[in-house]
Amino acid sequence: MKNLLLFLFLMISFQIVSQEDAWVFLKDKPNKTTFLENPLSMLTQRALDRRIKLNIELDEIDVPIDEDYYSQLKNETTISVLAKSKWLNAIHIQGQVNDINSLLSNYSFIDHIEFANKSLNSSGKTISKSKIINANHHNKFNDVLTDFDYGEADNQIIMLKGNYLHEQGLTGKNQIIAIIDAGFPNVNTLEAFSRIRDNNQILGGYNFADRNDGFYSRNSHGTHVLSSIAGYLEDEYVGTAPDAKFYLFISEIAETETVLEETLWVEAAERADSLGVDVINTSLGYTTYDDPNHSHTYEDMDGKTTFISRGAEIGASRGLLLVNSVGNSGNSSWKYMGAPADAPSVISVGAVNASGAIASFSSFGPTADGRIKPEILGQGQNPALINYSTGNVTFSSSGTSFSSPIMAGLIACLNDYESLVNAAVYSNESLKEAIYKSADKYNNPLDQYGYGIPNFETAFNSYLESLSVIDVSFINLDIYPNPVKNTFTLSTDDYSNLKIEIFSVLGKKVSEKENIFSNIINISSLKSGIYLMKVSKDNQQKTIKLIKQ
Template sequence: MKKLILFLFTVTFFTSFSQTEDAWLFLKDKPNKTSYLNNPLTMLSQRALDRRANLNISLDSLDVPIDENYYNLLKKESKITILGKSKWLNAVHIQGEVDDIQNLITSYSFIKNIEFANKSLNTSGKSSSTSKNILPNHYKKFSKTTSSFNYGDAENQIKMLRGDFLHNQGLTGENQIIAVIDAGFLNVNTLDAFQRIRENNQILGGYNFADRNENIYSRDSHGTHVLSAISGYIKDKFTGTAPDAKFYLFISEMVESETVLEETLWVEAAERSDSLGVDVINTSLGYTTFDNPEHNHSYADMDGKTTFISRGAEIAASRGMLLVNSAGNSGGGSWKYIGAPADAPSVITVGAVDASRNIASFSSFGPTSDGRIKPEILGQGQSPAVINYSTGEGMTSSSGTSFSSPIIAGLIACLNQNQGFALKSSKKTVDNFNNYLKQSVYESADMFDNPQDQHGYGIPNFEIALNNYIASIAAVNDSSITELKVYPNPITSTFTISIDNQNKNDYTAQIFNLLGKKVLDIKNINSRIIDVSTIDKGVYLLKISSAHQYRTLKLIKK
């Protein structure tokens, strides 16, 4: 009898499934955009506006919400169901019968075009049919966690990347907000390992887009493990890579199914992150195949501009957020490539290595279909330590690029904490400090001069990345003080500033630490010896200026 019931359910499911289709309605305009742009706080928080100002990113029509009148008219349509929307793409995600969807474009003049998830229904666009035989099984997208009596700690996964150097410089993610977009955060509200961030009010909120409710501590433990790699803390046993960051937790993934709706929900979560002023987004998700095989993406679609989610990711990066995404776990299969949105050009895509720095066989390959290097960098994704979600009292071993991504994301936030230091030292308008940050990380990696399809640029060194970042900022800020000497550098207790200029007394200097705090003020430079014996060891920024000239240099105190 069970078999008969199952058979009838299957027939019914596929019959009803064949009658409906997912599609995105792209709208022509936003009639009220002027009003919104004149009142930006109706769209974005003050922190989001401040982040845009710091990065010299202007507001534009992409920030304006979908027109409410258009949305309400579509909502009244009885033959379609609205499942989601995106202001960035000015699109509404709907479901309905194909004919009913197609008729909408003649019924409403504000609809620009319709894009079906089933690409064969579109008048133009790529077909996924060429790669159906080599697409991965999406049910294996999350590697399972395996407990071990020897729980270990996070030392190897952090020191491999020289994340400890950032922490020793006071860069622990403070004043950074990270959004984790994932499948669920079971027990984060109760586990001891998250007590520190709960008590310090580091969890700012979140939203469950999958269920359209506020219950973020639900659904799945995958996001719990991911979050622990960044923020988990057990004294003397475990520390995440950005223990002092703050967090928004968003659920966009539904592990019980795989549908294109999840791409739309991710874009909604990214839009919410932007509006709240988030600095870094970690996503340990990726999309290539779906329950409806007609919706599957092909390798040709992995060009960073075809899938809905990757288009959204590019806009997210253009708003000033740093996006970190797992490469995927398909490296050992016939489909070995990264998924979306890891293919987006502006996303920092992370592959996986083991504890000995060897590439993990499951780590997905690049390049993108248009020939770009992906993944860019690697972190420990084979058996790194994460918090045991069921007890929270010890570590457990897990594998997947799902975990190398947050390990890296936390350190990206720590490095981005240095942005305040960069802004204080800058006198020039910089298009986007994020580009300097990403390039500094890539150039620090051990295979930067010889990237490979599965390794990308290799394993980054965040000590080198920090130095590269400071140097790039200094180069941006460099001006016309050409006859300048600072020696020795690195320094111990004293150093000399020498300027070959008759108006030496017109120059002043300040030394800032990596948190942007001024630690020394020097007046009237005149080839004098500067005593820095009271300054702690570390990396500093020396800013020398006069009324019309300035120069910024990196100082290293041994």
């Protein structure tokens, strides 16, 4: 009887002190007008330029979380604030269930609360243990297979016809790639990364896991991932986008597996967006956690349930190209992709071996709502990488963790084409469609294979057609002076049939001129600021940044 009472006492005590994870979703953003009128207070000019190019307007989603709301919750003594997301207007907290629930009545600005433990939510949704396999944590990065008998990077690039892009001069020079991963030790010292260091291609980074600037730290997984894109050893090794620039973000806490990592990833993606990043590679995926009550079911793999996948979809709507490993669960009883690979707009990448045969560990689709996943495949079984400790091309690991960045680098190279031409329409969806259609199983996709292995030569030619490339003779058109006071002059003798459209940095059209009778254009009605001017004629078009004094 004493033992039973002791057991009950311990159980009650555990319930009293146990901490739960939850997201507090806020009702509004009171200062949204101020931020939208001053977009450079929340996004860099490069980020704004990307939005304008893709015709994506800024909106309330881009506005930061209200500082007053955040401060009030941060000062709340009954809970701990761990992270936040402006895209979802949510704050990640920990605390006891009663204390978390009491926030709804204490703070009028809270819309609703979602617990990571779904059984605590008002819907009463519970986790079916039969649909969660291996829920106990293990270090996911210990699962890689290692050997030292393989060639250089040729096969993993030529398999995808990535060499064709490089031959066109598309090496990622005008692209910024963010790697969101578990750590980047020795990237600041290894010879294989000296090229990107010496050329100032590492633009910065942040360690969200430890809340500091020490991103050359933690788990070596990110170093190996980065090497497949940016590594360079003369006559020995070349990554898939050797001239791209990079931000390095740590969101993964490798020694544990907690739902906080989903929120940290969203924070990192938001940072990447604000800095004008073009492509994000994520060689991470989330299905199970140390606390099995937080783990996801297959039904959650619908692209709209998990916090991280909801964030990924918003990121794509901001113009980011998101590339994600589909996962290494193909041989397990779970076997399916993880989040955010399930998100509709994420390019999910599976793995093949050097011969192009599917790697058995590569995770399966479809998503819970029946969509094809993965979309495409790259070499993930024994690809050539850089050993983070020796710096040699003698370290090989297997996993979709590496097929994903190999692919992300080539996607950035293809996207780099936009920087070299003027086009009528830019579209991430057109780029993705060109890649998918070039794959060898596009007309007969399979659950583990997806659309298959893409051909970037075919994708390039298809994407070129979709861009409606402009006659190069029109590229010589320019304006002067710039900055402009009230009028500027078009540097062309033939201004007949020109159409001029001027857009604000928010992507809104503020002026339009047709049937022009002079090459001197008056913009005195516009306020001072930065604008984007599109000049078009027939099937020709050029975009010029305009500064109004």
